[in-house]
Amino acid sequence: MALRRGFKSEAERIARRARAELGMSAAQSVAPxxxxxxxxxxxxxxxxxxxxxxFNELERIQPGAxxxxxxxxxxxxxxxxxxxxxxxxHRRSDLGHELAHILLDHELGQIAKLGDVTFLSCxxxxxxxxxxxxxxxxxxxxxxxxxxxxxxSAEDIARKCGVSEGMARYRLNVxxxxxQNQALLRKSDS
Numbered sequence: 001m002a003l004r005r006g007f008k009s010e011a012e013r014i015a016r017r018a019r020a021e022l023g024m025s026a027a028q029s030v031a032p033x034x035x036x037x038x039x040x041x042x043x044x045x046x047x048x049x050x051x052x053x054x055f056n057e058l059e060r061i062q063p064g065a066x067x068x069x070x071x072x073x074x075x076x077x078x079x080x081x082x083x084x085x086x087x088x089x090h091r092r093s094d095l096g097h098e099l100a101h102i103l104l105d106h107e108l109g110q111i112a113k114l115g116d117v118t119f120l121s122c123x124x125x126x127x128x129x130x131x132x133x134x135x136x137x138x139x140x141x142x143x144x145x146x147x148x149x150x151x152x153s154a155e156d157i158a159r160k161c162g163v164s165e166g167m168a169r170y171r172l173n174v175x176x177x178x179x180q181n182q183a184l185l186r187k188s189d190s
Contacts, residue, residue, distance in 0.1 A: 003128060011129070014103055015136035027142040029161040032095035035137070036080065041102065043095060045084040055085050068094035070101060070108060078102065089164045096134035104129055138163055139171040148172070148181045 016026060018035055036043045046055055046066075058065055067090065068082040080098045082091050106126040139161060147157050158168040172178060 003132060004125075007129060008132060011133040011136045012141070014133060015140060018103070018137060019140075025142075026140060027146050029139060029143060029163075030096070030137040032092055032099055032137075035099055036095065039099070039102065040078070041099070042077070042079045044079055044081050046081050047084040049081065052084060055083055059085055068098045070098045072108065087164075089158065089162055089167075092138060092162050093134060093164060093167055096138045097130050100130040100133035100137065101126065104133060106130065135167070135171050135174070139168060141175050141177065144172055144175055144177040145180060148177050149184065 015030070018030060018038075019026060019028060021038060022030065022034060024030065033043055046052075055066070066083050067086060068080060071079045071081060073079060080095060082094050082098075086094060104126070106129070107123070139157070143161070144157065147160070152160070154168040154172055155165050157163075157172070158165040161168070
């Protein structure tokens with residue numbers, strides 16, 4: 001599925017505004033917990049709300065079924081709940097993704113039932129938009145370009161920014177940073 005025309009630029013602007021409000025440079029990774037605090041959003045580990053064993057059971061039944069979700073228990077209260085079993089690097093991505101939904105004013109998932117199982121359904125376009133914006137927040141293009149220019153690998157970037165190596169590779173590929181860095185190197189050699 002393709003993002004709507006102009007969305008990537010819009011996401012970059014939203015991420016720049018968030019950094020500016022946090023007093024950060026364009027080349028800094030946003031800490032989701034800090035952004036959540038700025039936005040007045042409560043972040044909770046799922047095992048603060050239900051027994052951890054329920055997460056273990058869900059993971060046994062369907063690995064990766066729940067990463068994080070956004071809930072509005074009251075009109076003026078927003079809570080992001082994350083899976084306490086997730087690695088810290090995945091948790092940052094999951095929280096960034098949920099905050100992206102909020103920044104984009106996406107509708108919360110609709111409650112659906114399949115037989116006797118209740119779940120939240122997701123809009124595929126909104127999921128893709130949130131994934132793109134969370135990438136802009138966690139691994140901004142300026143940061144990626146600076147890191148690649150100094151010789152950092154995806155693994156180095158992931159470790160430095162506290163995200164998964166998969167996310168770092170994804171952002172390096174979709175932003176065209178490798179190609180841009182190669183062009184800069186060729187230009188400086190001329």
